[in-house]
Each structure stands twice: as structure tokens, then as C-alpha cells.
Amino acid sequence: MTTLIEPGHVPAGTGGTGVKRIGIIGTGIMGADHARLLTHAVSGAVVGGVFDLDDERARGVAGASGGAEVFTDPYALIADDAIDAVLIASSDATHEEYVLACVAAGKPVLCEKPLAPTVDGCARILDAETAHGSRLITVGFMRRFDPGYTDLKALLATGEIGAPLMLHNVHRNPAAVPGMPSANLITNSAVHELDITRWLFDDEISEVAVHAPRSSGNAGGTRDPQLLVLTTASGVLSDVEIFVNARYGYEVRCELVAETGTATLDAPPPTSVRRSGLHARELPADWRPRFAEAYRLELQDWIDGAGQGATAWDGFAATFVAQACVKALESGERYTVEMPSTPELYRR
Numbered sequence: 131m132t133t134l135i136e137p138g139h140v141p142a143g144t145g146g147t148g149v150k151r152i153g154i155i156g157t158g159i160m161g162a163d164h165a166r167l168l169t170h171a172v173s174g175a176v177v178g179g180v181f182d183l184d185d186e187r188a189r190g191v192a193g194a195s196g197g198a199e200v201f202t203d204p205y206a207l208i209a210d211d212a213i214d215a216v217l218i219a220s221s222d223a224t225h226e227e228y229v230l231a232c233v234a235a236g237k238p239v240l241c242e243k244p245l246a247p248t249v250d251g252c253a254r255i256l257d258a259e260t261a262h263g264s265r266l267i268t269v270g271f272m273r274r275f276d277p278g279y280t281d282l283k284a285l286l287a288t289g290e291i292g293a294p295l296m297l298h299n300v301h302r303n304p305a306a307v308p309g310m311p312s313a314n315l316i317t318n319s320a321v322h323e324l325d326i327t328r329w330l331f332d333d334e335i336s337e338v339a340v341h342a343p344r345s346s347g348n349a350g351g352t353r354d355p356q357l358l359v360l361t362t363a364s365g366v367l368s369d370v371e372i373f374v375n376a377r378y379g380y381e382v383r384c385e386l387v388a389e390t391g392t393a394t395l396d397a398p399p400p401t402s403v404r405r406s407g408l409h410a411r412e413l414p415a416d417w418r419p420r421f422a423e424a425y426r427l428e429l430q431d432w433i434d435g436a437g438q439g440a441t442a443w444d445g446f447a448a449t450f451v452a453q454a455c456v457k458a459l460e461s462g463e464r465y466t467v468e469m470p471s472t473p474e475l476y477r478r
């Protein structure tokens with residue numbers, strides 16, 4: 131039986147060892163990567179159990195994690211007393227049912243972003259957690275732990291470059307599934323920038339517009355790229371270029387413009403190569419190398435119960451803004467975002 135935990139903390143492990151046994155649901159790219167980090171790079175945790183609809187994947191990750199139990203029923207994993215906390219890394223649309231089951235079992239859960247792809251789904255999760263009465267849910271907005279973004283936030287707090295005015299974000303993936311719904315660029319990818327904008331400025335997004343040029347010939351009918359223009363309640367403008375078929379590599383960067391200075395977040399690898407008339411740096415193929423340290427810090431924070439991760443409210447808020455952006459994309463109009471007031475549970 132799990133004791134009351136606050137906020138989103140993983141409880142002390144069973145057996146008095148202090149080591150927490152984590153159950154992972156979804157052992158694809160992210161589930162496997164989190165399992166690797168929990169096993170080799172995070173202290174105080176082991177992978178205790180895994181479940182995936184694809185049994186072979188689950189077995190592979192269990193083997194690589196030192197022989198974790200392979201469950202055939204995800205709800206049995208959640209209910210198992212030997213599992214102290216659950217990490218959900220299955221596909222977006224499945225998050226809600228698993229998070230709700232974790233809350234019903236009183237079990238801490240780290241859910242990959244988005245908390246749920248729809249506002250209704252996020253609202254049902256908020257209702258369940260607020261009825262439970264304490265925070266169990268952490269959402270995997272790992273950029274909050276990325277050293278580049280935390281430097282930007284610390285710099286703003288010093289006042290050295292004055293008050294923020296604009297944030298220009300670039301978010302590019304090499305390739306997406308052909309014909310992917312255009313809304314996914316917002317709900318699955320740009321949702322990171324929606325969260326980072328709220329977190330960096332400690333401000334709500336109050337208005338959104340989305341522009342799309344002609345789509346790339348590589349996008350298979352998806353509206354790609356897109357340009358989101360977000361305005362915060364205090365009047366900061368955050369624009370997001372999201373381009374998921376950029377082909378050349380994975381890249382996330384931004385420039386913060388403030389009243390007396392600017393700051394650029396780039397994450398070039400430390401080594402550059404000069405040859406054949408080129409001066410080049412390699413770009414990663416996906417998010418794992420780019421945000422490796424952020425994932426490690428996010429997991430360590432969760433295991434330690436330090437509570438710096440995004441809450442279910444942050445997950446709700448990001449999806450709430452994402453939904454307004456989807457409407458803006460579809461209609462070509464601007465939308466005012468009327469965020470509901472923050473429930474008491476998340477005001478502390």
C-alpha cells in the first residue's frame with residue numbers, strides 16, 4: 131500500500147532498501163531509453179516491471195534492465211505492491227487510461243507528454259487527482275531540466291538583460307509518418323514550446339494564431355511546417371516554427387529577446403570538423419542525444435521526490451493551449467485562450 135505523497139513524489143521503495151521499483155508501460159523508443167537511464171544513469175531506482183502491447187519489445191527492455199518482470203496485463207503492473215511507481219511511455223492516446231488507473235491505485239506516475247492529447251482527457255485526469263487530494267502525477271516535459279533552458283530562466287531572474295519581450299523558437303524533426311494529422315505537429319511536438327513558454331515566463335498564454343506556408347513536398351499531405359504565434363498575458367510574444375519533415379536532422383533552439391540584451395539557446399556538440407571547404411557540426415537524428423541530460427535530470431528529480439517536474443495542471447494547460455492552436459490552424463483565425471483558474475492542489 132502506498133502512503134500519501136506530495137508533490138508527484140515516488141515513495142520509499144519496498145523491502146527497506148530505499149531503491150524504488152519502477153514499472154514501465156510502453157517500451158518503444160522512449161520507454162527503452164528511460165529504462166536504460168533508470169538502470170545505468172539514475173540512482174535509487176531499478177526497473178521492476180514492464181508492459182507493452184508488443185511483447186517482444188517488452189522482453190527486450192526487461193532483459194536490458196537486468197531481468198525486470200514482463201507483465202501481460204498493464205493494470206496488474208499498476209496494482210502490483212512490488213511496483214512503487216509507474217512510468218508511462220506508450221502512445222499519446224493511451225496515456226489517460228493508464229494515468230487514471232495509477233491515480234485510482236494511489237501510485238505516483240511519470241507520464242510522457244502530452245498528459246493526454248485532448249482537453250477532455252486532461253480534465254478527467256485533473257478531476258481524478260484533485261479528488262484523490264494529493265499530487266501523484268508528473269508530466270514528462272523534460273525541457274524544464276535541460277541545462278540550456280534552465281540557464282535562460284536563471285538569466286531572466288538576474289534581470290541582467292531586462293524584461294523579456296520575445297522568444298523565437300525553432301523545433302525541427304527530420305521526418306514524420308507520411309500523412310500524419312496536421313494537428314499532431316501542435317499536440318505532440320510544439321506542445322513542448324507551449325510548456326516552455328509558460329514555464330520560462332511564469333505566465334499564461336492568452337492568445338494564439340497559427341500560420342502555415344505551402345507545405346513541404348516531403349510532408350505527405352500534412353500541413354508542415356507551421357508557425358505558431360503565442361502571446362502571454364503580460365504581453366511577451368513567443369513564436370514557434372515547427373517543422374517535422376526538415377530532413378537534415380533534429381534541432382531545437384531559441385533566442386530570447388529582452389529589453390537590454392538577448393540570449394541564444396543552441397546545443398551544438400562540442401566538436402566541430404573542418405574539411406573539404408566545410409566547417410561542420412554533427413546534428414543528432416532525434417531528441418535522445420539532444421536532451422539526454424534533461425531526461426536524466428528529470429528522472430533523477432522524480433526518483434528523489436524533488437518535485438521540480440511539470441504537474442498534471444501543467445499538462446492540462448499545455449493541451450488547453452494546443453487545442454486553441456489547432457482551432458487557429460484549422461480556421462486561420464486568432465483565438466483568445468481563457469485558461470480556467472488553477473485548482474487549489476496546484477497553487478502550492
Ligand SMILES: NC(=O)c1ccc[n+]([C@@H]2O[C@H](COP(=O)([O-])OP(=O)(O)OC[C@H]3O[C@@H](n4cnc5c(N)ncnc54)[C@H](O)[C@@H]3O)[C@@H](O)[C@H]2O)c1
Nearest residue numbers: 156157158159160161182183184219220221222224242243
Ligand atoms: N519527452 C520527449 O521528448 C518525448 C520524445 C519522444 C516521445 N515522447 C512521448 O513518449 C511516448 C512514446 O513515444 P515513442 O517515441 O517511444 O513511441 P514508440 O512508438 O516508439 O513507442 C510506443 C510504444 O507504446 C506501445 N503501445 C501502444 N499502445 C499501447 C498500449 N495501449 N499499452 C501499452 N503499450 C502500448 C507500442 O507498442 C510501442 O512499443 C509518446 O507519448 C510520445 O509523445 C516524448
Ligand SMILES: O[C@H]1[C@H](O)[C@@H](O)[C@H](O)[C@@H](O)[C@H]1O
Nearest residue numbers: 243301303318319320322417
Ligand atoms: O514526440 C517527440 C518528442 O516529444 C520530441 O521531444 C519532439 O522534439 C518531437 O517533435 C516529438 O515528435
